[in-house]
Amino acid sequence: MNKRYPISWLAAALPLTLVVGCAEAPDEAPTREIVQITGDLYRAQDNSHFTVFLLTPEGIILADPLNADYAAWLRDELAARYDVPVRYVLFSHHHWDHASGARIFDDTATLIGHENYPTALAEGRETFPVQVTLTDNDGDNRLDREEAFGDVLAAFDELDTNDDDYLSGAEILADVDQPEVLYADRMSVSLGGKRVELVHPGPNHSTDATVLYFPDERTIYGVDFLNVKRLAYGFPGTGTLDEWIASLKQIEALDFDIVSPGHSSTGTKADFVAYRQFFEDLRDVVDAALASGQSLDDLLASDALSEYSDLANYEPQRNRNITHAYNLRAAGRL
Ligand SMILES: [Zn+2]
Numbered sequence: 001m002n003k004r005y006p007i008s009w010l011a012a013a014l015p016l017t018l019v020v021g022c023a024e025a026p027d028e029a030p031t032r033e034i035v036q037i038t039g040d041l042y043r044a045q046d047n048s049h050f051t052v053f054l055l056t057p058e059g060i061i062l063a064d065p066l067n068a069d070y071a072a073w074l075r076d077e078l079a080a081r082y083d084v085p086v087r088y089v090l091f092s093h094h095h096w097d098h099a100s101g102a103r104i105f106d107d108t109a110t111l112i113g114h115e116n117y118p119t120a121l122a123e124g125r126e127t128f129p130v131q132v133t134l135t136d137n138d139g140d141n142r143l144d145r146e147e148a149f150g151d152v153l154a155a156f157d158e159l160d161t162n163d164d165d166y167l168s169g170a171e172i173l174a175d176v177d178q179p180e181v182l183y184a185d186r187m188s189v190s191l192g193g194k195r196v197e198l199v200h201p202g203p204n205h206s207t208d209a210t211v212l213y214f215p216d217e218r219t220i221y222g223v224d225f226l227n228v229k230r231l232a233y234g235f236p237g238t239g240t241l242d243e244w245i246a247s248l249k250q251i252e253a254l255d256f257d258i259v260s261p262g263h264s265s266t267g268t269k270a271d272f273v274a275y276r277q278f279f280e281d282l283r284d285v286v287d288a289a290l291a292s293g294q295s296l297d298d299l300l301a302s303d304a305l306s307e308y309s310d311l312a313n314y315e316p317q318r319n320r321n322i323t324h325a326y327n328l329r330a331a332g333r334l
Helices: 009-013 068-081 117-126 150-154 241-252 269-292 296-301 314-330
Strands: 032-038 041-046 049-056 059-062 086-090 110-114 181-183 186-191 194-199 211-214 219-222 258-261
Touching: 032 068, 032 258, 041 068, 049 068, 049 194, 049 219, 049 258, 059 186, 086 186, 241 269, 241 314, 258 269, 269 296, 269 314, 296 314
Parallel strands: 059 086, 086 110, 110 181, 219 258
Antiparallel strands: 032 041, 041 049, 049 059, 186 194, 194 211, 211 219
């Protein structure tokens, strides 16, 4: 029987993996599920990472593959639910924890990324993915277990393919594939009567960011520089504070209602505006501190930005964001 759509969206939204307990605990099944965002647009989860896909009568437009193990799981899930292939993989950026595993879809899909992606990937393999560069405390261009943190630490043994107890940039980025099609500022992908826009918001967390804009679904998907209801872990990456604000304002100009970020919960446009406002307030308190000669320690000890304390990750990201912004702007990197 030729079922091109799910029997019902409700069936499609049912998680096939039983969600039990804390995802960080060892030897537990990862939290993986697929839920409908709106219409034929779905959000797919792997623990703390999220991607999206758009179902059309002629195939599936998938955003990030996340990682090789998840991509294999997702391929099987999609094959079980729908009888159309994945026709596109659209990379949010080249970082290992979002872009790995795309080759699983390569027999049916075209892989698309921003034109800065290949250079950023090559540089990451030479040194490090930018998000872990700052933790190479001894500066030896490789991470040991004491320097690794978060997702990198959790995947340490898996990533350490030569078993030398160090992670190189080449090891961390080993499963990241090159896009087959590159674009500069904006690109439209149409399939089966549906459409998604790839929008490059300029430099921010990485140099090669892509935001996906689904105009009919009035939804945006963005990763690491783009969050709602929480403070970012990814600031500043390769960007500056002014570049982050410019990126967020460019995305804010799109006509959308729903935000589906690469991490944490979904939100509304108002949540997005509040998230952008945090960075403008961050800029203002840091600039005022620098102008008055206030030290970083005194600024951190003040109640600056405490109006955002109800956002997730306020601790420790309020202090980290202030520290990065203060040091960048004190060095003239606005
Ligand atoms: Zn990233």
